[in-house]
Amino acid sequence: MYDRLAPLLGLGALSEAAERLASREQQLAHSEKKAKTALPPLLTALADAQDERIQEAARALQQRTPDRDRIRSLITGAPLADTTDLARLHRLGRADRTGHLRGCSCRCPAAGGHGQG
Numbered sequence: 001m002y003d004r005l006a007p008l009l010g011l012g013a014l015s016e017a018a019e020r021l022a023s024r025e026q027q028l029a030h031s032e033k034k035a036k037t038a039l040p041p042l043l044t045a046l047a048d049a050q051d052e053r054i055q056e057a058a059r060a061l062q063q064r065t066p067d068r069d070r071i072r073s074l075i076t077g078a079p080l081a082d083t084t085d086l087a088r089l090h091r092l093g094r095a096d097r098t099g100h101l102r103g104c105s106c107r108c109p110a111a112g113g114h115g116q117g
Helices: 002-011 011-046 050-063 068-076 086-092
Strands: none
Touching: 002 011, 011 050, 050 068
8 A cells, every 4th residue: 555655645755765875874884894893903003103193193093083184184194274263374474585474465564565555
């Protein structure tokens, strides 16, 4: 009876979506299980490393919620993108050879601008 009523009520699309979600959930659970199984041997292999980046990555992996961005930056050697206000101020504060602040579009004299105006 459900099979006859489902198309009339538009439940077919919902059933298909539920099946896709259940399948994806199984895939993610399997991936998570593989990652948890692989972690202890990885940490053992990293334990004797002398490189500070490797030690830091191992510490990051041991966190309850590993900082994936931090680990990725350690692996690739790329710095983390810091979008905090303090980081923006640091970037603005880096002066070029003429003493002007790079990246500053304000008109203040300290930034190489023309003062008020």
